[in-house]
Every structure is written in C-alpha cells, then in structure tokens.
Amino acid sequence: MKSLDFDFLNITWIDAIDVALVAVLIYYIYSLIRNTLAVNLVLGMVIIVLVYYIVKGLHMELLEAIINKFMSVGILALVIIFQPEIRRFLLHIGKSTFLQKNKAWWGYLFGNKSAEQDNLLRIKPIVDACKSMKKTRTGALMVFVKYYDDEYFNNSCEMIDSKISKRLLESIFQKHSPLHDGAVVISENKIKSASCILPLTDNDKLPAQFGLRHRAGIGVSESTDAVAVIISEETGEIAYAKQGRVRMNVSFGELEKLLNKDF
Numbered sequence: 604m605k606s607l608d609f610d611f612l613n614i615t616w617i618d619a620i621d622v623a624l625v626a627v628l629i630y631y632i633y634s635l636i637r638n639t640l641a642v643n644l645v646l647g648m649v650i651i652v653l654v655y656y657i658v659k660g661l662h663m664e665l666l667e668a669i670i671n672k673f674m675s676v677g678i679l680a681l682v683i684i685f686q687p688e689i690r691r692f693l694l695h696i697g698k699s700t701f702l703q704k705n706k707a708w709w710g711y712l713f714g715n716k717s718a719e720q721d722n723l724l725r726i727k728p729i730v731d732a733c734k735s736m737k738k739t740r741t742g743a744l745m746v747f748v749k750y751y752d753d754e755y756f757n758n759s760c761e762m763i764d765s766k767i768s769k770r771l772l773e774s775i776f777q778k779h780s781p782l783h784d785g786a787v788v789i790s791e792n793k794i795k796s797a798s799c800i801l802p803l804t805d806n807d808k809l810p811a812q813f814g815l816r817h818r819a820g821i822g823v824s825e826s827t828d829a830v831a832v833i834i835s836e837e838t839g840e841i842a843y844a845k846q847g848r849v850r851m852n853v854s855f856g857e858l859e860k861l862l863n864k865d866f
C-alpha cells in the first residue's frame with residue numbers, strides 16, 4: 604500500500620480514509636443533535652473526559668479513581684440518555700440506503716410504476732384538509748409515520764383505522780369533537796388513531812409563541828422517524844417538524860412536496 608512517509612509518522616491511504624470517515628461520522632452526529640439538548644450533554648461529557656486526563660496527568664489518584672468509575676458506567680448511561688438520538692440515527696441510516704432512496708427501482712422491479720402518482724393521490728385529502736383548517740383557524744396536529752408502532756402510540760390514542768379523508772380529518776379537529784385534543788397519527792395509508800398524547804420537546808431555543816401543540820409535534824419528530832404537520836389555532840400558520848427541527852410558514856405546494864418525500 605502506498606504511503607506518505609515522514610520521519611516520525613507514516614500515513615497510509617487507509618489512515619486517510621479512516622480520518623475522512625470519522626469526520627463524516629462526527630458531522631452526521633452533529634447534524635442530528637444540532638439545536639437539541641443533546642449538544643449540552645455532549646459538551647458535559649467532553650469536559651469530564653478532559654478533566655479526567657488532567658487529573659491523570661497530575662497523578663491525583665483518588666479523583667482519577669472516582670472519575671474512572673463514573674466513566675466505566677458511562678456507555679450504559681450514554682445509551683439511556685441518547686436513546687432518542689441513537690434511534691433516530693439508526694432509522695436515518697436505514698432510510699438512506701441505496702434501495703430505500705431509489706424507490707423508483709423498487710417500483711420498476713416489483714411492477715409498481717404508479718407509486719409516485721398513488722402517493723400524490725394519498726396526500727391530496729391531507730393537503731385539502733390543511734387548506735380548509737388553515738382558513739377556519741382550526742388547530743391541528745398530524746403525525747406521519749411509515750410503520751405504526753402500537754406500543755408507542757396505543758397508550759394514549761383512540762384507534763380509528765380508517766381511510767384517509769379530508770372530511771374525517773376536519774371533523775376530528777373540529778373544536779367540539781371529543782377527539783380534537785391531541786394528535787392524529789397517519790400511517791400505512793390510513794388514519795390510524797386520534798387524540799394521541801405525544802412527548803413534548805425539551806428544546807429551550809424554540810420561539811416563545813410555540814405552545815404545547817408545536818412542542819408535541821417537534822417532540823415526536825425527535826424521538827421517532829415521524830414527521831408532523833402543525834396548524835396553529837391562533838394564526839392558521841402551517842409548520843412542519845422533522846428530526847426535531849421545525850419549518851415555519853409552509854405553503855401548500857411545499858407541504859405536498861415534503862409529504863411526498865417523507866411519508
């Protein structure tokens with residue numbers, strides 16, 4: 604293997620690839636945790652590791668032993684603390700694979716050429732319902748997931764399991780409907796459930812006007828691969844949450860494109 608050989612260090616192409624891959628991994632992790640509380644946790648961990656090496660260098664044995672013990676349970680603690688981020692990271696990798704990205708090939712190979720057209724037809728009643736709810740300033744929270752996780756959603760939701768329809772969505776979110784509080788979950792081409800209570804985001808950098816509806820939409824997109832459409836009751840504005848980040852003032856054209864891509 605060709606290598607750059609300096610007096611004191613020997614760099615092979617494998618080392619260069621290794622460093623490049625680590626850089627990509629760090630960037631990937633950074634973009635996943637950017638603007639989330641996990642950034643503070645990572646900073647806290649970096650500080651602990653730095654303190655550990657300083658203490659070790661100064662031969663402060665007692666403190667070194669304490670930090671060492673703390674770090675030895677660190678991996679387990681990390682898995683628990685970063686469970687939502689790890690879950691999102693793995694889902695992201697799965698979704699980015701070649702075959703997942705090239706759905707057209709799937710369609711071609713398995714005879715489903717009209718998949719894209721079907722998708723737009725599937726999305727149309729949702730966008731139409733958004734148009735009407737925006738006009739009437741009806742607050743709404745719709746969550747879109749590829750695979751419905753019974754364990755995750757069933758605790759708080761009311762099962763519906765019905766065909767997606769504009770009028771059904773409108774009537775669920777209508778103020779006097781018993782199901783209007785909480786989120787509707789849409790998955791596998793169906794309105795799966797309504798009135799779902801979702802986890803709220805802890806993000807303290809969100810705009811002050813974001814209340815519980817927005818925080819629940821962002822929260823579910825942080826901890827799962829779901830995307831959420833939020834219609835504000837106050838302003839009628841449509842927001843789109845994905846991977847813990849939120850896009851404000853989404854137009855209907857954008858909404859259609861985003862749903863077509865993500866759902």
Ligand SMILES: Nc1ncnc2c1ncn2[C@@H]1O[C@H](COP(=O)(O)OP(=O)(O)OP(=O)(O)O)[C@@H](O)[C@H]1O
Nearest residue numbers: 742784785786800801814815816817819835836837
């Ligand atoms: N944990 C939750 N999961 C799902 N929906 C929730 C949750 N908490 C509150 N909501 C919904 O949010 C509504 C309250 O919204 P709130 O006014 O706090 O939100 P907002 O983000 O300010 O939006 P808006 O602009 O519509 O007022 C509740 O009536 C309920 O339907």
